[in-house]
Structure formats: structure tokens, C-alpha cells
Amino acid sequence: MWVASAVGQAFEAVAARFALSPAQARALLLLADGLPMSTIADRLRCDASNVTGIADRLTARGLVTREPSLRDRRVKLLVLTGEGQRLRKELDHALSEASPVVAGLDPAERATLQRLLDKIVTNVAASHCPSQASGDRRR
Amino acid sequence: MWVASAVGQAFEAVAARFALSPAQARALLLLADGLPMSTIADRLRCDASNVTGIADRLTARGLVTREPSLRDRRVKLLVLTGEGQRLRKELDHALSEASPVVAGLDPAERATLQRLLDKIVTNVAASHCPSQASGDRRR
DNA sequence: TATTGTTATACTCTATAACTATA
DNA sequence: TATAGTTATAGAGTATAACAATA
Numbered sequence: 001m002w003v004a005s006a007v008g009q010a011f012e013a014v015a016a017r018f019a020l021s022p023a024q025a026r027a028l029l030l031l032a033d034g035l036p037m038s039t040i041a042d043r044l045r046c047d048a049s050n051v052t053g054i055a056d057r058l059t060a061r062g063l064v065t066r067e068p069s070l071r072d073r074r075v076k077l078l079v080l081t082g083e084g085q086r087l088r089k090e091l092d093h094a095l096s097e098a099s100p101v102v103a104g105l106d107p108a109e110r111a112t113l114q115r116l117l118d119k120i121v122t123n124v125a126a127s128h129c130p131s132q133a134s135g136d137r138r139r
Numbered sequence: 140m141w142v143a144s145a146v147g148q149a150f151e152a153v154a155a156r157f158a159l160s161p162a163q164a165r166a167l168l169l170l171a172d173g174l175p176m177s178t179i180a181d182r183l184r185c186d187a188s189n190v191t192g193i194a195d196r197l198t199a200r201g202l203v204t205r206e207p208s209l210r211d212r213r214v215k216l217l218v219l220t221g222e223g224q225r226l227r228k229e230l231d232h233a234l235s236e237a238s239p240v241v242a243g244l245d246p247a248e249r250a251t252l253q254r255l256l257d258k259i260v261t262n263v264a265a266s267h268c269p270s271q272a273s274g275d276r277r278r
Numbered sequence: 279t280a281t282t283g284t285t286a287t288a289c290t291c292t293a294t295a296a297c298t299a300t301a
Numbered sequence: 302t303a304t305a306g307t308t309a310t311a312g313a314g315t316a317t318a319a320c321a322a323t324a
Binding site for chain 2 (some may be wrong): 001002003004005006007008009010032045074095099101103104105109112113117119120121122123124137
């Protein structure tokens with residue numbers, strides 16, 4: 001739990017370097033492709049009403065735009081602007097650099113840790129949503 | 140990072156079962172013994188002004204009281220009430236039960252993970268505050 | 279009828295700055 | 302002068318409930 005907390009703080013610190021709140025940074029990382037706002041709410045595990053505010057702030061900074069969906073006129077897709085894509089890339093890179101966690105581990109230890117964490121991810125994902133273990137979520 | 144996030148969410152979920160915000164739960168866990176409010180701010184890594192509000196809410200629920208320090212009349216110690224001690228114990232227990240992370244690992248894997256995480260804790264603690272490397276990181 | 283996104287409301291955490299009472 | 306705690310203020314995330322447009 002202490003390590004998890006340290007990782008979370010490292011994430012916050014990196015996000016803050018880009019003047020992003022944790023929620024904004026997480027939303028930005030989700031947007032490799034455009035996504036419906038409801039999907040973002042699901043992935044962020046928060047109520048849909050929050051996404052309105054987060055999207056507003058990202059829009060105000062010129063990082064995303066709201067595009068209408070062609071299939072369903074109720075949904076709006078959040079899509080990165082050019083600036084948003086650039087910032088997302090920088091953020092992603094900074095996050096992979098800032099890894100205090102593995103700093104003191106030798107290559108063998110890192111590999112072992114990676115293997116254990118992968119196994120945990122698989123287990124937790126499977127126990128949470130057995131049906132979508134292979135990762136698609138339509139409708 | 141995904142695992143760290145899952146651990147954080149598990150923490151939040153358990154805290155919510157006791158109607159505690161994450162910050163309130165963290166403060167409660169810190170209070171095995173009474174602590175000056177400034178120390179709590181340090182441990183929570185937040186500004187001292189926040190501790191006033193957190194302490195207010197914990198006080199309103201009858202979980203803590205503010206006691207004057209005998210050494211320095213400026214400082215107030217946050218001390219658990221009987222009810223606070225009881226709740227802290229339950230919370231602590233619930234947290235050790237709720238460990239989705241290690242659920243799917245066999246004993247040998249758990250031991251390996253524990254060893255690696257301990258090493259990380261030591262490394263990170265040492266790089267952040269070299270003077271107290273052998274110190275107080277016990278929960 | 280149900281769902282998507284918005285709005286209004288309220289609560290909590292967060293930091294900054296100004297204040298008090300001590301030191 | 303400096304520190305501990307408070308207050309006031311402001312911004313952000315969070316949830317709930319009600320609403321319009323659409324399905």
C-alpha cells in the first residue's frame with residue numbers, strides 16, 4: 001500500500017508539471033482515440049456528470065474538442081486536438097521516465113516484479129469482469 | 140501503475156464502507172498515538188490548513204479530540220477517542236482483508252513480491268530522506 | 279422507457295494568504 | 302522573527318437529482 005501510494009504521488013507530481021490535475025491527466029491518457037464521454041466516465045470510474053467539467057477544462061486549454069457521433073446523436077466524442085496529442089505524448093513519456101519504484105532494482109528483479117504485476121492485473125481484471133477479459137466493450 | 144491504481148481504489152472502497160473519505164481514513168490510520176496536527180500534515184503531504192478541516196470532521200463524528208501539548212502551547216495533539224480507536228482497528232483489519240492484489244498469488248510469489256516491495260520502500264525512503272532511512276515506515 | 283450529456287447543488291480535499299497565539 | 306493552528310477564499314473532483322434531446 002505504501003508503494004502504491006508512492007506511485008500515485010509520482011503520477012500526481014508529473015501531471016502537475018503539465019498543470020494537469022490527476023483526473024485531467026488520466027482522461028488525456030485515455031484519449032489515444034476519440035471516446036464517448038460516457039466511456040470516459042466508465043474508465044475513470046466516476047459519474048458521467050463529472051466528465052462534463054473535466055472536458056470543459058481540457059477544452060478551455062485547447063487540448064480536446066467535442067465531436068458529434070455519427071451513429072448516435074446523443075453521444076459526443078472527446079477528441080484530442082493537435083496540441084492535445086502533443087501534450088499527451090509528452091505526459092506519457094514523462095510518466096515512463098519518472099519511475100522511482102524500479103530505480104533501485106536490478107534487471108532480474110524488475111523482470112520478476114513485472115511478471116508478478118502482470119499476473120495481478122490478469123487476476124484482478126478477470127475477477128472484476130469475467131466476460132470481457134479479452135477487452136472489448138461495445139454498446 | 141495499473142496495480143497501484145487498483146490498490147488505491149480498494150483503499151477508497153474500504154474507507155467508504157466506514158463513511159470515511161480517503162484523507163480521513165489516512166489520518167485515522169496515522170493516529171495509533173496522538174500526533175501534533177503539523178505532523179499529520181507532513182505525513183499526509185498536504186498543507187497544514189487542510190488538517191483543520193479533516194480534524195473538524197473526525198471530531199464531529201466523535202472519533203478524535205484536540206488535546207493541548209504540555210511542551211508547547213501552540214501545538215494541539217489529535218488523539219483518538221474510544222470510538223475512534225475501535226473504528227481505526229476495524230478499518231485496519233478490513234484493509235488487510237481486502238487485498239485483491241495478492242488474491243491470485245501463491246505463497247512463494249507473495250513472499251517474492253513482499254521482498255521486492257520492501258526493497259522499493261527502503262530505496263524510495265532513502266532517496267527522499269536519507270537521514271531517516273532506518274526509520275518509521277511501519278503501519 | 280431508457281440513455282447521453284448537461285445543469286444545479288452540495289460536500290470534501292487542496293493550496294494560498296492573512297490572522298492569532300505562542301515561541 | 303518564526304512556528305502552530307485557524308480562518309477565508311478559490312478551484313477541482315466527487316455524487317445525486319432533475320432535465321432536454323435522442324434512441
